[in-house]
Amino acid sequence: QKEVEQDPGPLSVPEGAIVSLNCTYSNSAFQYFMWYRQYSRKGPELLMYTYSSGNKEDGRFTAQVDKSSKYISLFIRDSQPSDSATYLCAMRVPNAGKSTFGDGTTLTVKP
């Protein structure tokens, strides 16, 4: 079983929709949680970085962490065609040198 499970999608929504992306994890030592966006043939771009349980908002993006359920989410409000990409969740143990990634969810926002 993978340490991080992510809904693979693909996910297709109309422009303006609210998008919900989710990951679950099994390692309770994970303390840092990240969301990355990756366009085709590009490197991942860091969108959100959170440490504690709760919500963190940045523009149209909201990251939610529930450590008790080992569940994290990324919400995208007013989705745009430019949001079409693969979204990766990642998690990290303090002082560990690596992040563990989900397999990614491919999102398409249709005009």
Add this chain to the structure above:
Amino acid sequence: KAGVTQTPRYLIKTRGQQVTLSCSPISGHRSVSWYQQTPGQGLQFLFEYFSETQRNKGNFPGRFSGRQFSNSRSEMNVSTLELGDSALYLCASSLGQMPSYEQYFGPGTRLTVT
């Protein structure tokens, strides 16, 4: 602030050859991590260097090695290339210590082994 740079961006090599990839982290970042990304396996951690020392290593064979220089630039070497080594190799830089472990990725080097 300049981002993470990786060179070369594309490489085509033949089985059995070796290859060296380079990564320059964000100024002030002392940690450089390397990942391999393939469609079937996703992002797999190779190793991390912090202040010229390998601090963590993933489950890859010894053909994969790396090093970090005093200016934090890092190189990754793959010897005796195999077809299965074809992948996007990503470098990520971070401060690498509390309070921030945010990793910023470079554009990657796409390696094709024929």
